[in-house]
Amino acid sequence: MKPTPPDDPQAHGPESLTFTLHGTPAPMRDYSAAQSRRGRLMMLAILLACALPVIASYFTYYVIRPQGRTNYATLIEPQRPLPAxxxxxxxxxxxxxxxxxxxxxxxxxxxxxxxxxxxxxxxxxxxxxxxxxxxxxxxxxxxxxxxxxxxxxxxxxxxxxxxxxx
CATH class of the missing domain: 3.40.30.10 (Glutaredoxin)
Structure with a gap:
């Protein structure tokens, strides 16, 4: 038996497969820097919209410290001493x-x-x-x-x- 060259289509029988490469896909050249910048800004806007209420609540609670209360009672001023x-x-x-x-x-x-x-x-x-x-x-x-x-x-x-x- 004589070895057959690899480029002979009849060498391996009728069920052999062939693969042809016409070229690799080219990167998207029309994707511009402006679109990239706009995408990043959109992502930051969404992140800010989600984080802003949490940041505002912490700022209000720890920095502004609102003093409004909903108590129905009143404290006795001045305090009076009570016996034992x-x-x-x-x-x-x-x-x-x-x-x-x-x-x-x-x-x-x-x-x-x-x-x-x-x-x-x-x-x-x-x-x-x-x-x-x-x-x-x-x-x-x-x-x-x-x-x-x-x-x-x-x-x-x-x-x-x-x-x-x-």
């Missing part, structure tokens, strides 16, 4: 003595008013109850406290209304 918790006589709505130390570490909503509660006082006590109910699942963590600053007894109708469940 064990020295203040306290009682619940049933008249039983309650040590104030049991309130320590709890969330308290406090109303200070005389026992002869007028319309404004009654409204404040009603709002105290409603605000506690608005807390939803957290309402059991909040204790309502009415500090009565007068020796007279609480009106029976008001005591019944306060003891009623909302």
């Amino acid at each position: 918790l064990g020295m203040v006589p306290a009682q619940d709505m049933d008249g039983r003595s309650v040590p104030l130390t049991t309130l320590k570490g709890q969330w308290l909503m406090i109303v200070v008013a005389p026992a002869s509660c007028g319309k404004t006082c009654e409204r404040n006590l009603f709002l105290q109850r409603q605000l506690r109910e608005m807390m939803g699942p957290e309402r059991d963590r909040i204790q309502k406290v009415w500090l009565v600053d007068s020796p007279e007894p609480i009106a029976p109708a008001l005591a019944a209304a306060l003891a009623a469940k909302p």
Whole structure:
């Protein structure tokens, strides 16, 4: 058997393949520097649009520090000294003595008013109850406290209304 030259198409039989290379693809020569610059600017604009809200929020929170609050209560100014918790006589709505130390570490909503509660006082006590109910699942963590600053007894109708469940 005689070796056949590699360029002979009949050398390897009818199933042999041929490959012809006409030329390599030319790079895109019409892609200009202006298009490249415009593409980069578009990418930077998209990146800036995504990052700007985050940057603005950090700037506002840490630099500007807005002071607006949504608290419904007011602080007592000037602060008044209170006696030690064990020295203040306290009682619940049933008249039983309650040590104030049991309130320590709890969330308290406090109303200070005389026992002869007028319309404004009654409204404040009603709002105290409603605000506690608005807390939803957290309402059991909040204790309502009415500090009565007068020796007279609480009106029976008001005591019944306060003891009623909302």
